[in-house]
Amino acid sequence: MMIHTNNYILNIKELWDDVPEEYLSHKERYENAIKKAFIVLKVLRQLHTGNIQITDHRTPTNVYSIQDGIFRNVNPLLIHIGLFWSTIAAQASTEQQAEWLQPDSSMIGTYVQTELGHGSFIRGIETTATYDSTTDEFILHTPRLSAYKWWPGGLGNTANACLVMAQLYINGTCHGLHIFLAQIRDFDTHKPLPGIKVGEIGPKMGFNTADNGFLGFDNHRIPRTNMLMKNVQVLRDGTYVKPKHDKLTYGSMLLTRVTLISDLAYQLSKAATIAVRYSAVRRQSPIKSNEPERQILDFVSQQHKLFITIASSHVYRVVGLWMWNSHKRVTADIHEGNMGQLPELHALACCLKAISSRDASALVEQCRLACGGHGYMMASNLPQIYAYTTAAVTYEGEYTVLLLQTARYLVKFWRLAAEHKPLPQNFAYFEDYIKKNFEQWRNSPEGIIEGFKAIVAGKTKAAYDTLQCNLRNGREFEEAWNMASVQLTNASEAYARSLLCEVFWKETVQLSTKVSKSLAIVLEQLAELYLMYWALEKHGDLLLYSTISRNDIEALQSRYEELLALIRPNAVGLVDAFDIRDEVLCSTLGAYDGRVYERMMEEASKSPLNEDVVNESFHKYIRPVTMKNKL
Ligand SMILES: CCCCC/C=C\C/C=C\C/C=C\C/C=C\C/C=C\CC/C=C/C(=O)SCCNC(=O)CCNC(=O)[C@H](O)C(C)(C)COP(=O)(O)OP(=O)(O)OC[C@H]1O[C@@H](n2cnc3c(N)ncnc32)[C@H](O)[C@@H]1OP(=O)(O)O
Numbered sequence: 001m002m003i004h005t006n007n008y009i010l011n012i013k014e015l016w017d018d019v020p021e022e023y024l025s026h027k028e029r030y031e032n033a034i035k036k037a038f039i040v041l042k043v044l045r046q047l048h049t050g051n052i053q054i055t056d057h058r059t060p061t062n063v064y065s066i067q068d069g070i071f072r073n074v075n076p077l078l079i080h081i082g083l084f085w086s087t088i089a090a091q092a093s094t095e096q097q098a099e100w101l102q103p104d105s106s107m108i109g110t111y112v113q114t115e116l117g118h119g120s121f122i123r124g125i126e127t128t129a130t131y132d133s134t135t136d137e138f139i140l141h142t143p144r145l146s147a148y149k150w151w152p153g154g155l156g157n158t159a160n161a162c163l164v165m166a167q168l169y170i171n172g173t174c175h176g177l178h179i180f181l182a183q184i185r186d187f188d189t190h191k192p193l194p195g196i197k198v199g200e201i202g203p204k205m206g207f208n209t210a211d212n213g214f215l216g217f218d219n220h221r222i223p224r225t226n227m228l229m230k231n232v233q234v235l236r237d238g239t240y241v242k243p244k245h246d247k248l249t250y251g252s253m254l255l256t257r258v259t260l261i262s263d264l265a266y267q268l269s270k271a272a273t274i275a276v277r278y279s280a281v282r283r284q285s286p287i288k289s290n291e292p293e294r295q296i297l298d299f300v301s302q303q304h305k306l307f308i309t310i311a312s313s314h315v316y317r318v319v320g321l322w323m324w325n326s327h328k329r330v331t332a333d334i335h336e337g338n339m340g341q342l343p344e345l346h347a348l349a350c351c352l353k354a355i356s357s358r359d360a361s362a363l364v365e366q367c368r369l370a371c372g373g374h375g376y377m378m379a380s381n382l383p384q385i386y387a388y389t390t391a392a393v394t395y396e397g398e399y400t401v402l403l404l405q406t407a408r409y410l411v412k413f414w415r416l417a418a419e420h421k422p423l424p425q426n427f428a429y430f431e432d433y434i435k436k437n438f439e440q441w442r443n444s445p446e447g448i449i450e451g452f453k454a455i456v457a458g459k460t461k462a463a464y465d466t467l468q469c470n471l472r473n474g475r476e477f478e479e480a481w482n483m484a485s486v487q488l489t490n491a492s493e494a495y496a497r498s499l500l501c502e503v504f505w506k507e508t509v510q511l512s513t514k515v516s517k518s519l520a521i522v523l524e525q526l527a528e529l530y531l532m533y534w535a536l537e538k539h540g541d542l543l544l545y546s547t548i549s550r551n552d553i554e555a556l557q558s559r560y561e562e563l564l565a566l567i568r569p570n571a572v573g574l575v576d577a578f579d580i581r582d583e584v585l586c587s588t589l590g591a592y593d594g595r596v597y598e599r600m601m602e603e604a605s606k607s608p609l610n611e612d613v614v615n616e617s618f619h620k621y622i623r624p625v626t627m628k629n630k631l
């Protein structure tokens with residue numbers, strides 16, 4: 001059968017709710033989501049086996065975006081598809097993949113790493129996998145409460161298998177963290193297997209359809225061949241064959257951090273679409289008293305809140321793709337046994353994941369606030385997008401923790417520069433900074449990019465000097481590092497921003513040569529707006545570390561305001577171009593037809609509190625008090 005994926009899915013009636021999910025209980029929400037997840041999984045399997053074929057492209061990307069509308073929250077199988085499968089594909093041996101990655105497999109899996117006691121510091125994970133050579137098995141064990149796995153998506157009720165991160169012990173020696181496939185529920189009855197304690201962790205700020213769970217093992221045995229063995233092996237006699245790089249086990253986190261950048265671009269495009277369309281419909285007060293009320297999008301302060309969101313969505317789309325291509329390149333190198341590019345990829349992924357999630361959650365919230373009171377309604381969908389987006393600041397590596405990883409990388413290059421040793425080309429500006437080879441400030445995108453590099457150099461130097469000073473004062477390295485950590489994270493943040501500006505500007509200039517003149521103008525305006533916005537936000541840093549002057553900053557401010565005016569006529573077109581269907585956007589404020597007030601009234605009529613003209617609580621509780629002396 002030939003189908004158009006979106007139309008096909010849109011026509012599956014059971015996937016679309018009559019009652020908005022906010023009115024369901026915690027349990028009903030999960031059950032509703034799981035019903036839909038398995039309808040979608042069936043479609044994906046049919047696509048995979050060729051039983052249905054598609055007429056549109058970019059599937060499963062299409063399926064991924066349309067699921068937003070289906071779930072309004074999170075697909076409970078997101079981790080099964082996004083992390084369980086992908087980790088097996090990346091870290092299991094060819095034989096294991098052939099066995100486990102069957103399209104009709106009974107396994108529904110999840111990625112089980114975080115514990116009650118440890119999330120960020122994964123070397124502290126306490127779950128153990130001890131090799132028993134007499135039976136050729138690993139024994140998975142949870143030694144204490146803090147070692148209980150806690151958080152994995154889909155673990156609570158859905159998964160019957162999981163990839164578990166545990167400390168590997170062979171003959172009393174700990175070999176560190178490794179990943180094991182463990183069945184946790186019976187495939188047929190779905191009851192937890194003996195020695196497994198599993199359940200759901202309860203309601204959260206968002207992700208309420210993801211049935212995040214807890215898991216404990218009581219000496220649970222799995223075959224030796226269930227350790228993921230592509231990069232590292234345990235042989236039958238207990239011989240441990242080391243990986244080529246000891247962080248290859250962390251590969252799934254690296255991949256998800258890279259993928260997330262694009263996902264956050266998509267979340268930003270949804271928030272921008274809602275807030276810009278609403279701002280074009282909403283009129284509130286005239287600008288001149290004798291004129292009619294104006295669209296709130298005409299207020300320059302409103303443009304300041306929204307156009308940066310449109311621009312940022314493009315930044316993260318472009319940079320997400322750039323990182324995806326780097327990941328592909330580095331992974332190919334790793335296959336060839338060359339690990340040389342891995343540290344750089346890790347450093348970039350860490351700071352870009354941290355900053356993209358922080359930007360995205362701040363900008364989604366800014367869009368919500370820009371919609372005034374109506375943005376506070378669940379029916380606007382902005383609260384859900386915020387709750388989803390802000391979680392990304394924490395999961396897959398907490399914000400500060402990841403920035404500190406990138407700081408290690410920056411400090412290494414600063415040390416080389418300080419010791420006048422050769423530097424790679426992309427850090428040549430460290431040497432320029434040390435030699436005080438400062439460029440004359442230019443009020444242009446290229447000038448701003450240079451300015452941001454000066455900030456990176458200046459902040460890395462400041463952090464490095466503090467570190468050295470702490471060391472000279474007799475502190476141990478780790479303690480000295482902790483004392484400098486505010487400055488270290490500042491340096492990483494600046495590094496991420498300079499990368500975002502440079503990659504976005506260069507890619508936009510390149511793209512502009514391939515599109516129509518009129519489109520090129522708008523794309524360059526957006527890119528320039530992004531750079532100007534951040535130059536103004538960071539003007540204090542530019543004053544400290546670059547050759548910018550007060551006059552330059554004033555000129556930047558004028559150009560920024562000019563750009564807002566230039567973008568204004570195209571604002572609605574720009575968000576329409578994100579091409580997000582109403583069924584996916586799920587917003588009374590952001591629908592394409594602009595019927596905001598009609599949709600709000602229609603949604604309000606779905607409230608169960610409007611089912612009875614007089615709610616029974618009036619008779620039970622209100623009337624006895626208010627009418628007490630009058631009856
Ligand atoms: C229905 C249709 C669906 C269709 C779906 C289709 C597609 C979907 C696909 C994808 C989905 C897209 C997006 C996903 C969207 C949403 C996600 C949804 C849910 C969220 C799920 C969340 C999951 C999780 O959170 S899993 C748990 C994650 N946990 C963490 O991230 C922990 C963070 N901590 C760490 O990573 C580490 O502890 C640490 C901080 C890196 C420190 O590690 P440690 O071993 O202590 O190392 P150090 O001593 O600090 O450093 C030593 C040395 O190693 C280097 N290093 C560290 N890590 C790495 C690495 N990964 N790679 C390379 N090198 C590394 C480090 O730099 C240092 O080097 P140096 O000594 O030279 O400096």
Ligand SMILES: Cc1cc2nc3c(=O)[nH]c(=O)nc-3n(C[C@H](O)[C@H](O)[C@H](O)COP(=O)(O)OP(=O)(O)OC[C@H]3O[C@@H](n4cnc5c(N)ncnc54)[C@H](O)[C@@H]3O)c2cc1C
Nearest residue numbers: 112113114118119120151152153391394395396397398400
């Ligand atoms: C919605 C959601 C979904 C998730 N899904 C999964 C999943 O599917 N599988 C899974 O395994 N896990 C999952 N997680 C867990 C997630 O990966 C962890 O919560 C995350 O890695 C952060 O760890 P933590 O909670 O231990 O925070 P902590 O590390 O306890 O952080 C608390 C504070 O301490 C600070 N801090 C910690 N260490 C340092 C340090 N070294 N230096 C400076 N400051 C530090 C942090 O900056 C932060 O401010 C999920 C979490 C959420 C919220």
